Amino acid sequence: xxxxxxxxxxxxxxxxxxxxxxxxxxxxxxxxxxxxxxxxxxxxxxxxxxxxxxxxxxxxxxxxxxxxxxxxxxxxxxxxxxxxxxxxxxxxxxxxxxxxxxxxxxxxxxxxxxxxxxxxxxxxxxxxxxxxxxxxxxxxxxxxxxxxxxxxxxxxxxxxxxxxxxxxxxxxxxxxxxxxxxxxxxxxxxxxxxxxxxxxxxxxxxxxxxxxxxxxxxxxxxxxxxxxxxxxxxxxxxxxxxxxxxxxxxxxxxxxxxxxxxxxxxxxxxxxxxxxxxxxxxxxxxxxxxxxxxxxxxxxxxxxxxxxxxxxxxxxxxxxxxxxxxxxxxxxxxx
Amino acid sequence: xxxxxxxxxxxxxxxxxxxxxxxxxxxxxxxxxxxxxxxxxxxxxxxxxxxxxxxxxxxxxxxxxxxxxxxxxxxxxxxxxxxxxxxxxxxxxxxxxxxxxxxxxxxxxxxxxxxxxxxxxxxxxxxxxxxxxxxxxxxxxxxxxxxxxxxxxxxxxxxxxxxxxxxxxxxxxxxxxxxxxxxxxxxxxxxxxxxxxxxxxxxxxxxxxxxxxxxxxxxxxxxxxxxxxxxxxxxxxxxxxxxxxxxxxxxxxxxxxxxxxxxxxxxxxxxxxxxxxxxxxxxxxxxxxxxxxxxxxxxxxx
Numbered sequence: 001x002x003x004x005x006x007x008x009x010x011x012x013x014x015x016x017x018x019x020x021x022x023x024x025x026x027x028x029x030x031x032x033x034x035x036x037x038x039x040x041x042x043x044x045x046x047x048x049x050x051x052x053x054x055x056x057x058x059x060x061x062x063x064x065x066x067x068x069x070x071x072x073x074x075x076x077x078x079x080x081x082x083x084x085x086x087x088x089x090x091x092x093x094x095x096x097x098x099x100x101x102x103x104x105x106x107x108x109x110x111x112x113x114x115x116x117x118x119x120x121x122x123x124x125x126x127x128x129x130x131x132x133x134x135x136x137x138x139x140x141x142x143x144x145x146x147x148x149x150x151x152x153x154x155x156x157x158x159x160x161x162x163x164x165x166x167x168x169x170x171x172x173x174x175x176x177x178x179x180x181x182x183x184x185x186x187x188x189x190x191x192x193x194x195x196x197x198x199x200x201x202x203x204x205x206x207x208x209x210x211x212x213x214x215x216x217x218x219x220x221x222x223x224x225x226x227x228x229x230x231x232x233x234x235x236x237x238x239x240x241x242x243x244x245x246x247x248x249x250x251x252x253x254x255x256x257x258x259x260x261x262x263x264x265x266x267x268x269x270x271x272x273x274x275x276x277x278x279x280x281x282x283x284x285x286x287x288x289x290x291x292x293x294x295x296x297x298x299x300x301x302x303x304x305x306x307x308x309x310x311x312x313x314x315x316x317x318x319x320x321x322x323x324x325x326x327x328x329x330x331x332x333x334x335x
Numbered sequence: 336x337x338x339x340x341x342x343x344x345x346x347x348x349x350x351x352x353x354x355x356x357x358x359x360x361x362x363x364x365x366x367x368x369x370x371x372x373x374x375x376x377x378x379x380x381x382x383x384x385x386x387x388x389x390x391x392x393x394x395x396x397x398x399x400x401x402x403x404x405x406x407x408x409x410x411x412x413x414x415x416x417x418x419x420x421x422x423x424x425x426x427x428x429x430x431x432x433x434x435x436x437x438x439x440x441x442x443x444x445x446x447x448x449x450x451x452x453x454x455x456x457x458x459x460x461x462x463x464x465x466x467x468x469x470x471x472x473x474x475x476x477x478x479x480x481x482x483x484x485x486x487x488x489x490x491x492x493x494x495x496x497x498x499x500x501x502x503x504x505x506x507x508x509x510x511x512x513x514x515x516x517x518x519x520x521x522x523x524x525x526x527x528x529x530x531x532x533x534x535x536x537x538x539x540x541x542x543x544x545x546x547x548x549x550x551x552x553x554x555x556x557x558x559x560x561x562x563x564x565x566x567x568x569x570x571x572x573x574x575x576x577x578x579x580x581x582x583x584x585x586x587x588x589x590x591x592x593x594x595x596x597x598x599x600x601x602x603x604x605x606x607x608x609x610x611x612x613x614x615x616x617x618x619x620x621x622x623x624x625x626x627x628x629x630x631x632x633x634x635x636x637x
Contacts, residue, residue, distance in 0.1 A: 018476030029492045138625075142617040144568045144589075146575050147610035150596055154607075158600050273483035277572055281596070295491060295576055307488050311480040 004326050008319055015315055023308045024069050030300050039301045040082055052079065078305035083297045088305045091290065096309075097180030098168060098286030102278070103271040105202050106210035111264060114214045118221025118260075119253065125226065133218050140215025145274045149208035149281035156204060163204055166283035170197050209278040213267040220263045224256035231255070258329055265321025272310045363630040370626020376619030384434040392416075393425035395432040395586040408602035418604040420595055426605060429586040430612045436497065436580070436587050437616060441566040444501040448508025449559055456513035460520030460551075461543040471517065474510035482507045486569055490578040497580045500573050504566050515558055519551035526550075553631045560624035564617040571613050588613050 030038035036052040053059065060068075072078075078088035121133040157165040168182055169175065175194035177185045183202065186195035228234060229252055237247045279288030287306055294302035364370050383390060393415075402409055403423045410418040417426040459470040477485065486503040493499035523529065524547060532542050573579055574589030588609045595605035 014472060015476055015479050018472070019479055022476060022480075026488055026492055031492070031494050138618070138621060139614075142564065142568075142614050142621055144571055144575075144610070144613055144617075146572065146589075147592060147606075147613060150592065150599065150606050150610065154599050154603050270481065273481040276483065276487070277575065280576065291487070292576055295487065295578060298491075300491070303488070303491055307480065307484055310484055314481055315479050 001326065005323060008322055012315065012319060016312070019308065019311055019315070020070055020073065021066070023304055024066055026307075027069075027300070027304055039079065039304075044082075073308065079301045081294075081299055081302045083293065083299050083302075088302060091302075092287070092305065092309055094180060095285060095287050095290050098182075098284060099272070099275050099279070099288060101181045101183065102202070102205055102209060102284055102286060103268070103275060105206035106271055107213065107264065107267070109206050109210035110213035110217050110267070114217030115221050115260060118218040119225055119248075119256075121218070122222045122225035122229070123248075130222070133222065137215035137219045140211050143211065144277075145208055145212065146277040146281050148211055149205065149278055152204045152208055153281065164201050168198065168201050168285055169194070170201075173197055205278050205282040205284055208281065209271060209274050212270060212274065213264075216263060216267060217260060221256065221260050224259045225252060228252050228256045258325065261328065262321060262325060265318055265324075268314060268317045272314055360627075360630040364626050367626045367629060369622045370630070373619050373622025373624075373626055376615060377623060380434055380616045380619055381438060383431055384438040387431045387435050391425075391428035391431040393428040395424065395429045396584045397424065397428075399423040399425075406601050408598060408605060410602070410604040417608045418602070420591070420605045421598050421602065426591075426608055429591060430588070430609055432586040433588045433591065433609065433612065434616070436585065437567050437570060437613075440497065440501050440504065440570040441563045444504035444566050444570070445508055445559055445562045447501065447505035448562070449512045449555070451505075452509040452512025453516050453555065455509070456516030457520065457543070457548060459513065460517040460524070461539075461547070467517070470513065474513050477506075477510040478514075482565075483569055483572055486573060487576065487578065490573055495578060495581045497585075500570055500579060503573065503578075504569050507569070508562055508566075511562070512555065512558065515554055516548075516551060519554050520547050523547045523550050557624055557628045557631065560620055560627055564620035564624065567613060567617050567620070 027039065036044070036049045039052055040048050076089045078092075080087050081091065084091070117129075117133055121127075121130040124130055153165055156162045164170070173194060175182070175186060175191050175197070176189050178188060179185055182198035183195065186192075186198050234247060234251050237251045238244075242250075275284075275286060276288035276291055278284065279286050280292045283289060287310065291303060291306040293299070294306065399419065400423050402419060403421070408419055408421055408423075409415065412418065415425050415427065417430065420426055420429070455470050455474070459467040480488070486507050489503035489506050490499045493502060520543075529542060529546060532546055537545075570579070571587070571589030571592070574587040575593045577593070579585070579587050579590050591609040592606050595602060595609075599606060
């Protein structure tokens with residue numbers, strides 16, 4: 001297992017180098033004069049331009065500039081936002097928990113409904129649950145996340161007033177936020193009002209963001225279970241007299257889970273980019289809303305940091321998925 | 336019809352006439368109700384896009400300020416079937432013209448991405464060795480960035496325009512097509528007919544272009560159809576984020592949703608109809624794509 005982990009970590013190196021080169025080229029391709037001007041916007045002061053020039057070493061040869069860039073990124077130094085004038089790394093540390101909280105909630109919604117639904121659909125193959133799940137998962141992929149968000153907001157917040165329309169907590173809330181994960185914060189500080197408030201704000205964005213993963217997880221679970229139920233070992237398990245529940249749990253589900261876990265990992269990328277749209281719809285103060293503002297104000301320093309940061313997160317999550325896959329299926333380690 | 340009967344009738348069909356692989360796939364496709372619905376939806380979408388000037392009752396940018404007041408934007412009526420937006424523009428006409436830009440962006444971006452991706456994939460698959468390693472590592476790097484994020488980066492770097500949206504979405508499609516064709520070609524390369532062709536002394540270029548590529552193209556067609564659906568959604572997403580066309584009045588489905596979301600309470604129709612247009616057109620391509628996948632490779636029939 002250690003050997004496998006090390007091998008996967010080594011494979012990560014060229015990808016990370018490639019990512020940094022891509023973003024490095026990207027900064028140089030930006031419109032608006034030189035890279036310093038592009039990163040600072042139109043009203044840049046000469047001092048600020050000089051600072052950026054120094055930060056990226058713009059008067060030196062390109063390969064030296066690249067090394068300086070990698071060094072500053074490795075130190076988590078992304079410069080500052082032209083809109084808020086704040087340090088980008090500080091902003092990421094404040095906003096990233098919000099995005100993780102939303103993505104986790106969306107994933108719990110998607111997996112919590114998708115896996116049982118896919119399982120039942122496969123067990124009642126061609127029954128009405130199955131037909132409905134197939135149609136539903138098709139529709140789920142075709143609805144853009146921001147349209148679904150708007151619909152949910154209109155029905156459950158604007159019309160029915162069941163849930164709040166925007167934000168992460170009530171405007172009058174005085175709850176403490178030691179970690180930045182509002183649900184976790186409320187639990188830590190034992191604040192019941194804040195917990196209910198945080199969960200209520202989380203429901204609609206999580207459903208909007210989780211619907212596409214839900215559709216995909218349902219489909220993959222269904223297909224995986226359909227594959228497994230006809231395997232010889234399932235027939236053997238039944239033949240030796242195991243009850244249907246035990247067969248389902250120990251033999252069918254456990255083997256069907258492998259592709260499902262892979263797909264859950266791959267969906268994280270979708271969640272991270274979907275979060276940009278969902279957070280914009282619900283004014284959720286995470287990375288996504290921040291990057292949307294950066295697009296609006298052409299705040300390229302923020303956009304660059306956001307894209308690079310989320311891409312690195314995506315790569316790391318995929319690494320974790322690979323490792324967990326290897327734990328679950330010993331055959332993978334040998335390859 | 337039971338499965339046995341279906342198989343029997345299929346066997347009968349095969350014995351009656353010698354159907355080729357593609358004709359066979361076409362028959363399976365047309366027998367799949369989902370795929371037929373998909374074809375109808377796509378046909379509708381394409382017809383609307385092509386004949387937009389004839390179908391649209393109004394000019395998509397024409398504002399009728401006499402019928403709106405702040406906070407009051409009339410919904411569906413006899414004059415405006417789908418209502419008007421916050422500037423008094425006819426929503427139906429804007430959706431009809433929006434189909435044009437969606438179709439154009441979808442076809443051009445997928446075409447662009449497929450052209451480059453397939454060329455790279457074919458080169459990697461045909462030559463192997465370091466050309467393969469180099470190309471595929473490059474593709475891995477592009478895949479390391481989540482699709483929409485990559486598109487945002489590209490679109491932001493080129494600047495706001497319809498062309499930049501096409502390039503952005505096209506770029507996202509490059510690694511997908513490259514990997515697909517290469518994988519498909521690698522599995523074909525080991526097959527007996529390639530060995531036979533090589534034994535007959537057919538030149539390498541001819542084996543690749545004349546035998547391997549045509550036999551590897553089936554999954555590419557499926558992917559292209561599905562990519563069109565994703566392209567329409569992504570284009571709407573980019574427009575929603577303000578990265579669409581540089582013409583502020585241009586009818587784009589994503590932009591229509593973005594502009595009307597602050598009027599959601601007063602004019603829900605202004606957001607719902609463009610959203611439905613996106614869903615319907617995407618559904619068409621998904622249904623056809625799934626149908627094609629099953630028709631070309633019956634193993635997928637589930």
